[in-house]
Amino acid sequence: MRRSLRKDRAEARTFAAFSALFASFLALFGAFGCTPAPEPAKTTFAAMDTVMTLTVYGGEADALAAARDRVLELESRLSVTDPDSEIATLNRDGTAALSPDTAELLRRALALCAQVDGALDITIYPVVRAWGFTTGDYTVPDEAALSALLEKVDYTKVRLEGDTASLPAGSEIDLGAVAKGWTGDELAALLREEGVKSALLELGGNIHTVGSKPDGSDWRVAVRDPGDPEGYIGVVSVSDKAVVTSGGYERYFERDGVRYWHIMDPRTGAPARSGLASVTIVADSGLYADGLSTALFVMGAEGALDYWRAHRDFEVVLVSEDGSVTVTAGLARAFALSAGCHLTVAQP
Ligand code: AMP
Ligand code: MG
Numbered sequence: 001m002r003r004s005l006r007k008d009r010a011e012a013r014t015f016a017a018f019s020a021l022f023a024s025f026l027a028l029f030g031a032f033g034c035t036p037a038p039e040p041a042k043t044t045f046a047a048m049d050t051v052m053t054l055t056v057y058g059g060e061a062d063a064l065a066a067a068r069d070r071v072l073e074l075e076s077r078l079s080v081t082d083p084d085s086e087i088a089t090l091n092r093d094g095t096a097a098l099s100p101d102t103a104e105l106l107r108r109a110l111a112l113c114a115q116v117d118g119a120l121d122i123t124i125y126p127v128v129r130a131w132g133f134t135t136g137d138y139t140v141p142d143e144a145a146l147s148a149l150l151e152k153v154d155y156t157k158v159r160l161e162g163d164t165a166s167l168p169a170g171s172e173i174d175l176g177a178v179a180k181g182w183t184g185d186e187l188a189a190l191l192r193e194e195g196v197k198s199a200l201l202e203l204g205g206n207i208h209t210v211g212s213k214p215d216g217s218d219w220r221v222a223v224r225d226p227g228d229p230e231g232y233i234g235v236v237s238v239s240d241k242a243v244v245t246s247g248g249y250e251r252y253f254e255r256d257g258v259r260y261w262h263i264m265d266p267r268t269g270a271p272a273r274s275g276l277a278s279v280t281i282v283a284d285s286g287l288y289a290d291g292l293s294t295a296l297f298v299m300g301a302e303g304a305l306d307y308w309r310a311h312r313d314f315e316v317v318l319v320s321e322d323g324s325v326t327v328t329a330g331l332a333r334a335f336a337l338s339a340g341c342h343l344t345v346a347q348p
Helices: 002-028 063-078 086-093 100-115 122-130 143-150 179-193 286-311
Strands: 040-047 050-057 095-097 159-161 164-166 198-203 206-210 219-224 232-238 242-247 252-255 258-261 276-283 315-320 325-328 335-337 343-346
Touching (some): 063 086, 063 179, 086 095, 100 159, 100 179, 122 143, 179 198, 179 206, 179 286, 206 219, 219 242, 286 315
Parallel strands (some): 325 343
Antiparallel strands (some): 040 050, 232 335
16 A cells, blocks of 8 residues: 555656646747846745746745745645644544634635535545545445445535634545645745746646746646647646646546546546546636636536636636547637647637
8 A cells, every 4th residue: 555655646746747847848948039038046846745846037035945935834734644734633623723824725715616516525535535546545435435425525514714614523625626726826926025027836737827938928838638648739828827737647546447537526426527638727816727627627528618608717728538629719829739639719
């Protein structure tokens, strides 16, 4: 069990490191125009079960160290596996006095769960654990076990009064579907306060951009090809945006020829099989982008586009299991498709 946990984490880290490297390459590509770019300050470290790389141009000398410290602080509060974290305490004791930051994240996560009508449900944790995704000790739970666990899955039962949270007996929460997005928002705000005008924050598969590249052009962020670990289906050009992907390829196991991944449908307690292979959200807020990437993966292409038409405060790249790619109208110009892929542009 220990070995598979390590292997699983090692694979996640290798993938994250590759994505980070790849995104850096694309982001810096073309930054060397007539005006020389200011020297970047850069740091790479492991946190939140992935590899993070922060690249910052300009600003105070200690901005990067402050950003890294902030990530580690948030991780120590939010980690579901660190027994001393606020979330682990809440899960164990059924109630916890949260720090104002954690309470605010929980409040906003619960609001998003409601907004997507439960496709995102932060009380899914016992189900995720039953499948073995928290340890790497994978198993396919039987129907009876899943329906017993599903009785505890209901985000509407989480209480938050002031900064004190409480859960019904047997319920547990996991903010893993939104924590890195929120962290991106926090880091972007911190760096702006430190005078940074341009930064690329690679938090595993979550990319958060501050401003534009130092030469004034957009950052270019690759969207991975879910069917090819080394390929990408296209590149989005953005400034001041979060670009967050949820995909079945990020964490999965195979049993009897069937692939089971880590994104669960809260209605069934099983991996969401909606016909989508990945969902990439482009939005101002990292928290929103992160929550939506998970939720729209669960909804499937039709539900995702209906949601986009009803809200229009984000854009999305949908990659289906058959390899077809759909982008929403706001990305028609900002998305460059790789050769050999077929693209549909969804209209409002
Ligand atoms: P993400 O990579 O942002 O899509 O988040 C996936 C992680 O969130 C998984 O590893 C689970 O821990 C958790 N998760 C899976 N399905 C859901 C869901 N439907 N709602 C909330 N969290 C989920
Ligand atoms: Mg997410």
